[in-house]
Amino acid sequence: MDAELFPRPRAQVAPGAVHLPDWLDPDGQRALLAACREWARPPAGLRTVRTPGGGTMTARQVCLGWHWYPYAYARTVADGDGAPVKPFPAWLDALAWRAVRDALGQQAPPYDIALINFYDADARMGMHRDADERSDAPVVSLSLGDSCVFRFGNTATRTRPYTDVELRSGDLFVFGGPSRLAYHGVPRVRPGTAPPGLGLRGRLNVTLRVSGFPPAG
Secondary structure (H helix, E strand, C coil): CCHHHCCCCCEEEECCEEEECCCCCHHHHHHHHHHHHHHCCCCCCCECCECCCCCECCCEEEEECCEEECCEEECECCCCCCCECECCCHHHHHHHHHHHHHHHCCCCCCCCEEEEEEECCCCCEEEECCCCCCCCCCEEEEEEECEEEEEECCCCCCCCCCEEEEECCCCEEEECHHHCCCCEEEEEEECCCCCCCCCCCCEEEEEEECCCCCCCC
C-alpha cells in the first residue's frame, strides 16, 4: 500500500507549534525556489556562516531585510562582502501572514526578516533558539527540496524532551506563543527525497521572522 495515498494530517507538536504538511503547492514551491536562486546571487548572496569560536555552520545562508550573523543583526553583510542586505519583499510578508493565520488562527504583525538556509546532504543544524529578535511574533518555517528530520525541543534546554518531525518539500512549521523560544535543530537531511519536478538537490529552509527593530531612517 502506498502511504502517500493518504494525506498527512496537521499536528500540534507543542503549545503554539504547528506542522502543516503540503501547505505550499508545487507551483508555489517552484516560485519560491526561483526567488531563492535569485537571492543567492552576489552581492549579499549565499555565504558560509562563521561562529565566534572559529567554526563554520554546515548550512549556508542568505538573508533578506536584516542580515543575521552570530548573534546579531545588521543592514549590511557584516561578516561577508559588506554589501547592503537584500530587501524583504512584500509578497513574503503576505505569505507569512497567511501561514500564521492557517497554523495558529491569529493575525500577525508585518514580517521583515528572511533567513534562507541551504543544506546539502551532509549539512546539519545544532539545537538553538531564535532569540536575537525583539519581537515575540511567531516564526514561520517553509521547506523546499529534500526531506529532513526537524527536532523541536523545549525552552529550557537543548536536550530532551524533544519531538522529531519529518519536514518535506512544501511543509509549513510555525512556532510562537509558549514555544517561540524553544530549542530546535536539524540533525539530518535525507538526500534524494526532493520532488523530482522541483529541480533541487538538497534542502532549502526559508525562515520568516519579525525583528521588532525600529525602521531604518
